[in-house]
Amino acid sequence: MGAPKTDNVRNVVLVGQGGVGKTSLAEAMLHLSGKTARLGGHAGTKPTLDYDAEEVKREFSISTAIAPIDWKDVRINVLDAPCYPDFIGDAYAAMSVSESALFVVDAAAGPQPTTVKLWYAAEDLRLARAVFVNRVDKENADYEACMELLRERFGMRLGAVTLPWGVGDDFRGIIDLVRMKARQCEGTKQTESEIPEEYRAQAEAAHETLCELVAEADDELMEKYLEGEALTQDEVEGLLSKAIAERIFVPVFAGSCIKEQGVNSLMDDIASYFPAPTDYGEMPLIDGDKLKISSEDERPVVFVFKTLNDPGQGRLSFIKVLTGTIEPGMELVNARTRKGDRMSHLYVMCGREMTEVGHAYAGDIVVVPKMNAETGDTLSVSGKVEAAAFKFPNSQYRIAIEAENRGDEEKLFTFIEKACDADPTMSIDRDEETGQTIISAVGEAQVSVLLNRLEERTKVEAHIVPIRIPYRETIRRVASAQGRHKKQTGGAGQFGDCYLRVEPLVDGTDYEFVDEVVGGRIPRSLIPAVDRGVQETMKDGIIAGYPLTGIRVACYDGSYHPVDSNEMAFRTAARIGLKKACADADPVILEPMMDITVTIPESYAGAVMGDVSASRGRVTGMDTNKQGDTVVNATVPYAELVDYATRLRSLTRGTGDFTMEPAGYEQVPYDVQKRLVEFYEHSRAQGR
16 A cells, blocks of 8 residues: 555545444445455444444444545545544544545434534534435435435535435435436446436436536636536536535535445545645644645654554554655654654554555655654654644533542553543543542543443453532631630640631631730740641531631630640640531531533523523523524532533433533522531441
């Protein structure tokens, strides 16, 4: 497998709703191109691309797989991206190194929520877009209705380049509107014939629409077309390339991946009309500059868009060559770490199979083993070129985990930390306040796969535990009390006596200690012991075991014994005095609040706002974004949001998205406080 020149590369990412046949399309392309002997993943054959044990078990893609296909003297790098919501981060990464996004849509269902979300992501990345309407051979397929839904959701720039030759049981092949031929696939061979008479009028009308849409790519030819003069075949094909590259036109293909009809025509058009890396434009850099993808620039620059820790092959870095030519043994400098990283070998990867290559030109995608680079890193000769980070989905699904065996905690943390290095949509932290190990991810299935791999590869078992909410305690009024500690033993005794006044702080300060003792009632050397005793008690709380905050403590009187008074005695006295004073100061529990911004289709706005109210939250505003979605702003207790990622997905059928950030603390309602105090007292009684 030789390295293709830059102009002969097409990087195409397959995206869309999970379960619509993206991997089946890639498998059909592999088979029809001669890359595989049989159609993978169908009729009992093993798939080439979904090879991971978790993918086989779950029957959907969880990681981007690459299928390099040689077709018509062009290398088509097909990036089969996972589009199940929990693993959609890989789709964003794959789109960042592609020039074209091919959306696979079910002929019966039309564009679904994930398709819509990724469509706008591709638009933000300025990718050329195309649609493959799959499963037109199914009983309930409706190609025309699907086209109407596509145009309704994504605009009138979409136009058919192939039509289905029959639908449902009558589906036989496709009608190529560019070449105006009927095409069928018989085995791996494609045959052409004249368009059947019953489809002639429909095909001619669709061809006229196609010409009208692509003519806008050239003013001179547009004028010719508007004057009623027909465009030649060469003119249509030239306009098609330009219109797709400039995102003026979105071609729509029809077919069936399982029957392998329409796939040959798709590959023909990708090779002929889809943009090469040099047609894409410029890649944005961190410093605001832009980098033109070019083989003419002799200084190599590469971008790492994915890292994978494979149990058999070790750490693999998936890279796109942005400029120059790279070869095995070359060392480049990482712009983030400023350290050199050696590329010992270069491979082209097809599913799991790796083929070593001697070099790679700008625009191509290769895999390099044992690099230290992480996802999103840019490497160059100077180390000064740094591509802008691509967008990842929000990782708002948070869970706490514990190892089954205490001695395995370090192994657990190390394994998951490495997994998070490879997947930026996940992170792991130790919450210093609650002592828990917290994983942030996109969704539940992502964490499930992670824990399965943890057990499989390290024999460490872990389980999910409830997240502990970092409540606080405070007081609402001023109160005073005496703290007196007297203990007499056979030897020296202990004596400490202090009067404390507590009052709430309203300026956001956590704690303030005031020494108001006069006349030497407590020696100056023992006042710090009172302060320490107060702070030690504040950590354990007064009524429910949560840290005490927002309090001023004044020590205004006391007494001491010249022999029995010491630091320990006054620390103990301070604990007693603080608890007594706070008990009379109307102690309350505070809970952390979050400002959330929820983006949903308008039809779900009522359900989301109702859920906010049911969660003790309050809606603070509502707006509409440029895509026409509703944006709801609200403030909600954090305790009600620990499962919000899952809840919102259920409420909105996967169409909702949200962000949240801390919004301070507020007093909990009386019933919540009562429940928390009762739980604390019960736990103490049980010795926990």
